[in-house]
Amino acid sequence: MKSLDRVIAAFRRFPGVGPKQAERFAMYLLRSSEPETEEFMQAVKALKTSVSQCGVCCDYSDTPVCPVCSDPNRDASVICVVQQPQDAAAIEKSGAFKGLYHVLHGAISPMEGLGAGSIRLKELLERLESSKGGVRELILAMDPDTEGEATAMYISGLAKELVPRITRIAYGVPLGGDLDYMDEVTLGHALKGRTKI
Ligand SMILES: [Zn+2]
Numbered sequence: 294m295k296s297l298d299r300v301i302a303a304f305r306r307f308p309g310v311g312p313k314q315a316e317r318f319a320m321y322l323l324r325s326s327e328p329e330t331e332e333f334m335q336a337v338k339a340l341k342t343s344v345s346q347c348g349v350c351c352d353y354s355d356t357p358v359c360p361v362c363s364d365p366n367r368d369a370s371v372i373c374v375v376q377q378p379q380d381a382a383a384i385e386k387s388g389a390f391k392g393l394y395h396v397l398h399g400a401i402s403p404m405e406g407l408g409a410g411s412i413r414l415k416e417l418l419e420r421l422e423s424s425k426g427g428v429r430e431l432i433l434a435m436d437p438d439t440e441g442e443a444t445a446m447y448i449s450g451l452a453k454e455l456v457p458r459i460t461r462i463a464y465g466v467p468l469g470g471d472l473d474y475m476d477e478v479t480l481g482h483a484l485k486g487r488t489k490i
Pocket residue numbers: 347348349350351352358359360361362363
């Protein structure tokens with residue numbers, strides 16, 4: 294395989310990248326200066342070597358406990374549960390939330406044979422148990438689709454003994470929408486308009 298084709302093929306595997314776009318990315322790299330490509334390669338390499346999961350919220354982090362979990366100004370009595378790290382990032386960007394997160398890294402999907410063991414649910418339940426009542430509210434911010442719905446129901450069933458208040462965020466988006474595609478204002482409203490379940 295020619296070097297250029299190899300890079301194009303690598304970009305084609307990226308989510309949402311079509312053949313034309315993959316080619317543009319590869320051409321860009323080809324035309325970039327040596328320091329630029331070096332920085333790109335180092336950044337990708339560091340992604341695999343220095344990023345692991347936060348020991349508290351399971352979000353990606355360069356440190357054993359992520360900056361959000363280690364911030365004393367965050368409200369540790371509220372945990373917002375999201376499916377993916379980019380969902381937490383989107384909520385963070387909205388500025389509407391001052392509590393902590395828990396990242397599941399997926400959703401329960403019986404259709405695809407993905408059970409509770411495939412997501413970071415055990416970690417969430419352990420976290421709630423060890424907080425000994427310190428967590429007053431669990432906000433379920435799952436994607437508004439079938440898997441998200443199934444996951445939210447499953448979690449609320451297990452967590453209701455451990456947390457006094459479980460809420461779901463209010464969506465103004467059509468079913469099947471992804472949380473990380475919602476704009477910051479909509480996301481902020483969705484959080485404020487959350488309802489108890
Ligand atoms: Zn964390």
